[in-house]
Amino acid sequence: MLGPFDLALVWSSLPELASGLVVTLQLTLLTILGGIVLSVPLGVLRTAPSKWVSGPIWAYTYFFRGTPMLIQLFLIYYGLAQFKAVRGSGLWFILREGYWCCLIAFTLNTAAYTIEIIAGALRNVPLADIEAARAMGMSPFAILRRIKFPIALRILFPAYTNEVVFILQSTSLASLVTVMDLTGVARVIIARTFSPYELFITIGLVYLALTYLTLWGFRRVEAHLYRHLRGRPVAVVEGPALR
Amino acid sequence: MPSFLDLKGYGHLLIDGAMITLSVGVAAMAVALSLGIMGALARLSSHAALRGLGTTYATVIRGIPELVLMLLVYYGGTVLLQWLLSLGGGDVRVDLNAFLAGTLVLGFVYGAYATEIFRGAFLAIPKGQVEAAHAYGMTNGQVFFRIKLPQAWRLAIPGLGNLWLTLLKATSITSVIGLTELARQADLIKAPTKMPFTVFFAASLLYLAMTAISDLVRIRAERWASSGFRRS
């Protein structure tokens, strides 16, 4: 029943898997970019004193953090097509592609988490630093740019590293909406060859390598950025943590 | 049932699915907690082999997407069990059904995160307490059950609350192996109802209700857990 691990099959599948890997990496990078574009301004506004500003952003992050990404993806991919108005609109040429639906769903999802990470970090910037800047006559925008952002970035770095790893792993959901990412390609090969182990173990190892490469890379960047702070306690990330 | 959840008569399937979601979530959480405590003890053990095992587990599992692990265990796990059993000879069927596979995989994955949470909690218990307990003549077992575990629970509660919320959402992944939980039911009835948006939106509201209630419980539990500790 349990045949030998078919290395030849793995070898012959590598070109196909490589094309899937490219899609996985693309999705990850574009989601990260989209997430940053969306979450930096919204993260700042999330800390606004007015409830009229922070309230709607809270509602958005609450919904996206309180429901599974899978459902969000299906809501956008299958759900939006329910409405004739959407299908007739100019947006449809984007929404008709599974790839774009993934990008939109993943971006909205990661932005929700990143907004809270940014807002949390901004709230934790020491008040003394802000008061000192104010005393020096800095404008609110200058304080944000020159004091709050740099300090918040240092605070949020470990949490954001984790978020990136989460996105990387979550892109595997793209295979459920016709996208041929690493997991999607593997499933097509399995359907043809009936060899679940070989393929799932292979892509599992690829994801594992990507995860720890990402963690290692981000830690290097963090160590480089904050080398002048050496000696101060820095959060240790040994592996991915919960979001 | 509210009419918007009726969905041409298919709505009750979503409620059924939500029940299975909760069941698989609770069962997986129990597995995760057990594995987490064992994993943490292994990682903090003085035996190098146990330490290695605990660390490998926590490291490898957290590096692979749940979806891939789920598919691997569901399609591969049964055949592996079959093979192990066939070593004893005979014609045997062991069905790793969707519920069991889902529970085991989720429990296994989140056990890796629980390992890290408990490890942190055990490390946070002041050494002096353990030394004092030993000085009183307590055995290692007594120290663990009377001193370490009760405090580790409290210290771990914020992390475990988060673990539960993440796990609850991750149960949706079990839909890919055919477990008829909430996400699966929604996926099944999207076509017959021809109302995919309504179906998935209703499903997301059910998830939101579950996570919102869990979150309230988590906040209370955290307050309870921190009540005994004085802020210094």
Place this chain on the structure above:
Amino acid sequence: MAMEVGPPRGLRRAGPGPRQAVIIGCETATFTNWGTPMKPLKLVALALAFAALAGIAHAEKKKLIIATEGAYPPYNFVAADGSLQGFDVDFAKALCSKLDADCDIIKQDWDGMIPGLIAKKYDVIVASMGILPEREEKIDFSIPYYQSPTGLVASKAAAIKTGADGFVDPESLAGKKIGVQRATAYETFAKEKWPKAEVVVYDSSESADLDMTAGRIDARFDDFIVLQTGILSGDSKDDFERIGNIWGEKAFGSKGEGIGVRKGEKDLLEAINKAILDMRADGTYKQINDKYFDFDIYGG
């Protein structure tokens, strides 16, 4: 520890809490004894070893678990009450009474259909599965129990044309998106014969139909009865049309739709073949056939 095999997984109604977990955790684990019974000693040893993981019980009566897909109307689908219905399901039930077996019909995703059978998750596949050479390498098939007609349905806006041979013109498919189900003869055929088209694979025909209705793909290639029941009868049926002739099973190298069993289960296979012929002879087949089709799908 005689444990009843529970109701089919797809039909199971949820009960609250952990009790459900225990019940489900123990279900559907039995010995299959189509040949010699197991030696008691081995049984005890194995039961001790694995009873904790999955319940194991003796097969006192002939018990069969049958898998179908449940997303392929009118052959097999899930009804509003959550039950499995359709031609395959009725056929499977009739088959069971012919075999005098105690049956459970369960839902299994198409992708995992053959691996699941090999892994003994179930004993029989009744899921409109074509008898293809590459499948015959993995499992055994009964004689065909029906002949599936295959059609191509395209959106009128896509301007896909019929060629000189009466079938779709491959040139007019250039750059068009054709939706097929993953791991089917349709997928292989489309990728091979229409290299200029973009073949999009779906986990189920239902998902592909939804995307066709949504306008994500230009054409659907599938069993024509499925297409008729699906996109050609929905609200936007006027947007779609059949292109060219209907393909027979031979075009795909298939002998027809067969019932799948694990390799080596000779007795079971013979019993199934006999049951199919019996059902043809005594009118059972016609009764089921007429519930779904206005022609005889058994073919000549």
